[in-house]
Amino acid sequence: MKIIPGPASQGLAERTAELLGVETVPLAFKHFPDGESYVRLEGNVENEEVAIVQTTSPPQDSRLLQLALTADAAKRNGAIKVTAVVPYLAYARQDKVFLRGETVSIETVARMLEAAGVDAVLTVNVHQEATLQTFPFPARSASAIPLIAEYLKARGFAGAFALAPDKGAVYIVEQAKKVLGGECGYLEKQRDRYTGQVSVERKAYTVKGKTVVIFDDIISSGGTIVAAAKIMRELDAGEIYAACVHPLLVGEAEKHILEAGVHEVVGTDSVPSHVSRVSLAPLLSKELQRG
Ligand code: R5P
DSSP states (O other), X not given: OEEEEOTTOHHHHHHHHHHHTOOBOOEEEEEOTTSOEEEEEOSOOTTOEEEEEOXXXXXXXXXXXXXXXXXXXXXXXXXXXEEEEESSOTXXXXXXXXXXXXXXXXXXXXXXXXXXXXXXXXXXXXSOGGGGGGSSSOEEEEOOHHHHHHHHHHTTXXXXXXXXXXXXXXXXXXXXXXXXXXXXXXXXXXXXXXXXOEEEEOOOOOOBXXXXXXXXXXXXXXXXXXXXXXXXXXXXXXXXEEEEEEEOOOTTHHHHHHHTTEEEEEEETTSOSTTEEXXXXXXXXXXXXXX
């Protein structure tokens, strides 16, 4: 196998290839003055299985297109199998028609990737695993939560209360609890489909004086974490932290989260940023080794 580092995940791809002990195939890329994407493979992929590592965090649309163009370039140059390794899979949250007239965006994305030559997808903590069953090729999602929890444990967070800000994140805190060894719980979240406004129902957990880590798959606007942190403060929790796999942190999200009383935000290099303290490379290399 050879790894093609996509424009959005160069560092992660290099680290993954290093752990696997495989070659990377350089990819030249640029945007034309009018904004169109361009890619060119600078190495040989003939008769090779290749894995393109390319996250699709903002700007999602051009990163998805770069991924599709790279898959096509690999196939045109003789690759026998193309696996798209997409740590953050954009559009996965629009996995059904919520309001009349909408589309199921993630299904369109999957069909686009298939048309470009993608044979399989490996992603990380996709919003809903069931989504992947609708893909026209094998697709699976690995969980980075044990890695994040190990990182937190090494920093002294053993025994912390792991809080899921909504029911969808319950599996996340259950995985975190296995490593951190403390308790876990969840809140009930409602989001207004028109305004995006988040409201969270208070639950009476005993978190008084305890260190709480609010875990989520994605932090985007930060609204979910802010609402959960408010409840933790009302319940007199001790120090509050936020951890996620995909730190999109749009606009002033981190500022709002810190202003809500959260000490620190921890994320992975699924979305490279200053909070990306945990690398996904060990997870991706292990998953790619499994085939
Ligand atoms: C949705 O249910 C996800 O799991 C996250 O909770 C959500 O995407 C976070 O978005 P935001 O930071 O904008 O509240």
